[in-house]
Amino acid sequence: DTGVSQDPRHKITKRGQNVTFRCDPISEHNRLYWYRQTLGQGPEFLTYFQNEAQLEKSRLLSDRFSAERPKGSFSTLEIQRTEQGDSAMYLCASSMSGGQGYTFGSGTRLTVV
């Protein structure tokens, strides 16, 4: 297992376009998290899945954001009608129930122009 994989690594999109990111967690991990990180700040929680169920969503996750984890394996994060304020690094992490801490992926850097 090579850890948490995220695709793409970089995405440049025009304002108003929709984008989708993918995360493949460590295979035996049943929990999956999405965070957003802007320059000079720590990661901010967006949402979390246990298996295929989305159990918690942050107020940061506006109606333009949607996340799915079909079959409890990989996850996608979609942003509709992107805005310049959406420019950030989107980080995915996974863990086991009762595990200590997360394993993060390398992130997807989104630039909205």
Added chain:
Amino acid sequence: QKEVEQDPGPLSVPEGAIVSLNCTYSNSAFQYFMWYRQYSRKGPELLMYTYSSGNKEDGRFTAQVDKSSKYISLFIRDSQPSDSATYLCAMRRMDGQNFVFGPGTRLSVLP
């Protein structure tokens, strides 16, 4: 006031120095504490994980938690240039799943 505060640095030290990194927090319900290291344009990498108050040592790294003061620390002994990175503290409540991160301290270890 943010829930988790951290001096952003940058902090520059000579190779071999002992480094002290700190975070303060306001939510007394936090019970689990972590330190992550993040290299430029990479995801955070877990360094230390502690529960409640006390010390934990792992190689050159020591984590301390003082819940009475709402203060946590990470000490790095015999610092190396490869330790140059941003160090993030993170913490969560007993009944929560998401961690709250500090803004990170940028460390440079000069050869």
